[in-house]
Amino acid sequence: MEKILKLYEIKRIATPNFVMSPIELKDYIDFEVxxxxxxxxxxxxxxxxxxxxxxxxxxxxxxxxxxIIDRGQGLERIPMIGPTTGLYIGEYTWHYFEDFxxxxxxxxxxxxxxxxxxxxxxxxxxxxxKIA
Numbered sequence: 001m002e003k004i005l006k007l008y009e010i011k012r013i014a015t016p017n018f019v020m021s022p023i024e025l026k027d028y029i030d031f032e033v034x035x036x037x038x039x040x041x042x043x044x045x046x047x048x049x050x051x052x053x054x055x056x057x058x059x060x061x062x063x064x065x066x067x068i069i070d071r072g073q074g075l076e077r078i079p080m081i082g083p084t085t086g087l088y089i090g091e092y093t094w095h096y097f098e099d100f101x102x103x104x105x106x107x108x109x110x111x112x113x114x115x116x117x118x119x120x121x122x123x124x125x126x127x128x129x130k131i132a
Contacts, residue, residue, distance in 0.1 A: 006088040029055070034113050054120050
């Protein structure tokens with residue numbers, strides 16, 4: 001099974017009064033967005049799981065953070081700087097975020113609606129490594 005990860009630099013357009021970062025979703029993701037959520041006011045790491053079917057696109061809208069990713073070859077660290085970093089994470093890609101700056105705002109676009117059963121999640125890293 002292919003573990004997909006794509007890191008994008010988000011375009012920045014400077015105007016006399018503001019900087020705009022447009023994101024044409026068709027250029028970044030291959031799914032219909034069904035859910036949007038934000039992670040704010042970070043106190044520690046966020047995440048620590050993979051999805052069997054869900055795909056996500058993360059944009060660090062503000063601040064800094066580090067994405068911790070495993071595509072089946074061990075953990076790798078990806079620095080994220082807002083609002084210039086976008087990260088596409090496909091199925092069976094272990095991920096979480098840490099080292100948030102106090103002002104960090106992480107935006108997530110998801111291919112699925114929330115399911116409280118969490119049936120799509122693998123939350124045990126050792127189990128993930130056996131599958132990967």
